[in-house]
Each structure stands twice: as C-alpha cells, then as structure tokens.
Amino acid sequence: MEKIFQYIDQHKKEYLDELFTFLRQKSISTRDEGVSECAELLAEIMKKSGIESKIYATDRHPVVYGESINDENAPTILVYGHYDVQPPEPFELWESDPFQPEIRDGKIFGRGTSDNKSQLFAHIKGFEAYLRTQGKVPINMKYIFEGEEEIGSPNLEVFADGHKDLLKSDAAIFSDSHVHESGKPMTILGLKGMTYVEITLYGANRDVHSMKAPTVPNPVWRMIELLSTLKGEDGLVKIDGFYDDVRPLLDLEIEAVKKIPLDKEAIMKDLGITKLVQNRTGDHYYYNLIFEPTCNIAGIFGGFTGEGSKTIIPNKVTVKIDMRLVPDQDPDDIYEKFKKHLIKHGYGDAEVKHHGMITPSRTPIDNPYVAVANEAITDAWGEEPLVFPGIGGAGPNYVFTRNLGIPCIVVPFASADQNNHAPNENMSVNGFMNGIKTAASIIDKVSKMRR
Numbered sequence: 001m002e003k004i005f006q007y008i009d010q011h012k013k014e015y016l017d018e019l020f021t022f023l024r025q026k027s028i029s030t031r032d033e034g035v036s037e038c039a040e041l042l043a044e045i046m047k048k049s050g051i052e053s054k055i056y057a058t059d060r061h062p063v064v065y066g067e068s069i070n071d072e073n074a075p076t077i078l079v080y081g082h083y084d085v086q087p088p089e090p091f092e093l094w095e096s097d098p099f100q101p102e103i104r105d106g107k108i109f110g111r112g113t114s115d116n117k118s119q120l121f122a123h124i125k126g127f128e129a130y131l132r133t134q135g136k137v138p139i140n141m142k143y144i145f146e147g148e149e150e151i152g153s154p155n156l157e158v159f160a161d162g163h164k165d166l167l168k169s170d171a172a173i174f175s176d177s178h179v180h181e182s183g184k185p186m187t188i189l190g191l192k193g194m195t196y197v198e199i200t201l202y203g204a205n206r207d208v209h210s211m212k213a214p215t216v217p218n219p220v221w222r223m224i225e226l227l228s229t230l231k232g233e234d235g236l237v238k239i240d241g242f243y244d245d246v247r248p249l250l251d252l253e254i255e256a257v258k259k260i261p262l263d264k265e266a267i268m269k270d271l272g273i274t275k276l277v278q279n280r281t282g283d284h285y286y287y288n289l290i291f292e293p294t295c296n297i298a299g300i301f302g303g304f305t306g307e308g309s310k311t312i313i314p315n316k317v318t319v320k321i322d323m324r325l326v327p328d329q330d331p332d333d334i335y336e337k338f339k340k341h342l343i344k345h346g347y348g349d350a351e352v353k354h355h356g357m358i359t360p361s362r363t364p365i366d367n368p369y370v371a372v373a374n375e376a377i378t379d380a381w382g383e384e385p386l387v388f389p390g391i392g393g394a395g396p397n398y399v400f401t402r403n404l405g406i407p408c409i410v411v412p413f414a415s416a417d418q419n420n421h422a423p424n425e426n427m428s429v430n431g432f433m434n435g436i437k438t439a440a441s442i443i444d445k446v447s448k449m450r451r
C-alpha cells in the first residue's frame, strides 16, 4: 500500500481541484436546484476515474450508478453515497460562500463538503489511485449515489428493489457522518429503526369551565395515565412483546462498546443535567445508547398554554411518541403492539396516527467485511478504529442489510465539528486524504480475502 499512499499524497492538489468543481455545482434536493446537473457532473467524474457510469431516473432525483467489473469470481463491493446537499441558508452565518469552497485551518468549507460530496468522492479517487498505480483493480466495484438523501431517500428502497441484479454485491460500504470526537477513526455497523406515533384523546366537544372538573372528564389527566402505562420507573417499555424480537448481542459487540472512550461528566455538563437515564441493562452510557430500544415522548400539547391563568378543562390532548428500535424489532409489528396496548388499557377510543417508520439494521461485528474495513482504516489512518456496533440515530442502512441481504459498514471520514446541515459546513483535508487511502486500501484488503 505504501506506493499507492505515496501516489495519493502526490495527487492531493488535483484531487482538491476536482473536488472543488464538484462542490461548486449546487445540488439542493429540497428545491430541485442543480440536482440533475450535479448527477451529470458526478457521472463524468466517475468515467474519468475509470468507473463506467450511468444515470438512472427516479420519480424525483436521479441515481448515479457506476461499476468496474473485473473478475466474476472476485468479491463485489457496493459503495453508497449521496450527491445532494442541504439548502445553505442562513447565508449571513457563513464565513465564505457555501458554493465557493475554500480551505481554512486545514478544513474545506462549503455546503456538501462533509455531507456527503467529499466522502463519496474519496471512494472514487481511492479506486482511481488503485487503478493508476496497479494497472488493474482485482475485485468488482459498484457505486450507487443517490440525489435524495436530504429529503429522506424516498426512492432508494424502490430503486434497490427494482435493481437487485444490478446491485448484487458481497458488502455495502459508505462514508457519511463523522469520526469520533477524539479524532479517532471509527466504523459504524448499525442504525436504529423507528416507529413514530401520534395519539389524541378527546374530552367534551369544546373547552369547558373548570368549575365542572368534578363532573367533566379531563383528557389531559387521562393522557397522563395512558403515558404512565407505557414505561415503568425501571426504564422498561411496558408494551406487551416490545422486547420479543430484540436480537441477542454478541460478546464481541459488548466488548467493542466498552472500548469506546466515555466521559460521562462531560456529557452531563454539556447538557446541564446531573443524572443520566438508567436502563434495564445497567448504566453503561454507550451500551444504552446503542442497544436499548426506546419509547420517547417527543411532544405533548393540550389545554391552555398562554400567559397568565385560564381555568378550563381542555377538550383534547395530543402526544407524539418516537420509538427507536433495534434489530430485529419490526416497526410495523411494534405499531400493532402499541395499538393493542392502548386497547388493553382502556384507551381504544384514542385517535392514533402513524408518522412513518424505519427498519433497524446491524451488521454482526464478526462479519469478515468488518475486519477488512477495520484493517483498511488502520492502514490509512495509522490507528485502529473504534467500532460502533450501532449508533442512536436511524437511517436507511436496512435497504442494504434487509432488501439486498448484504453487510453494511459505515466508515466516516469527516470530523466531529463538520457542521453538516449548518452554516460553515466543513471537511478536514486530512480526513479527505485518509478517506482516499481507506478506499484504496479496502480494495487491496478485499482482493486478499479468502473466499
């Protein structure tokens, strides 16, 4: 790899120049600004790097697909990324033009730098560097870059289901999010899922004078009683069968989590709290964060919220609840169990709305491609990554693990202060260069895997 890494270092300026052209091309998916132009530019960049590319239309923004098929008997890696970006507003908080990238203090500033253009670009250049130095790439590479991630990837699953042969691979790898706060590289093997519900309870057909409180039912009190049936003081969710499908953890997964550096005091100080929630499995912060499914009250609205006092019995109350799920809880099944719970406890009259769901995903830590990714990162960054069996957030990794049936490994290149979605989004030049090296090293390590 030494020779390839040297080549990559020597081409830093060209990489940055080409990346800047890519960054200057707007691709704001929320308002259809420049997205298809960006797809064309990306397809061009891939071609120049030795990847055959093709643009596929979807219902909204196109998918840019690419491949380099070299050996039928060799493994195939599928690289995912997204070329769309968040809107740049508010402009006045940017220190430089969001679409005129510039480097300050070792960071590239601009919209889409870390999320996700530089990170996917690093994979393309890693491939190119391998090809240019070795003459040929011994494994098969496929690339799927969508233009809709920032609007919730409405067509990613549809595209994957409709192109299973095209996307057939042995593992999916992508780079989004950021490395650990400490600057240590990391791999992320899973994301939580979600079932989001809204429940409304009604009382009288209008707000009623509170002198009638001894006689007219108050839906807010009823909601409080309902909510208290959902979760115990022990932190356990009390919905029948809620934990039935939670996948047992591997010892290696528990060990990996124990290795993640933790400063509980700093976390509490940052949030201005004196206590963290303890769950059924103990009080290890990362264990809870990664492995515990939740039933969280995201909002509660009802009755008089104005200034001063007003004496009423509110006629309705609404609560929004997000349940973050872990493998192999099924979001639809959890929704059904939630509704049954309401009926069982006498709230069958509650109005229930379902606001979307995401399937959880976790690639087992002992999957051979996880080892490959970890070794490649160690080569490129000069230190071993922290391995996160999952993170608290939810996302579309299940499209790879469930729909395509392959392991999915996230190898972030951006730093923790990337400001994604915010003004002054940035990507560290060092992370970008290490990303190119990681991508090249992945090809090398996969080519040496025993099948």
Ligand SMILES: [Zn+2]
Pocket: 086, 115, 150, 420, 421
């Ligand atoms: Zn984003």
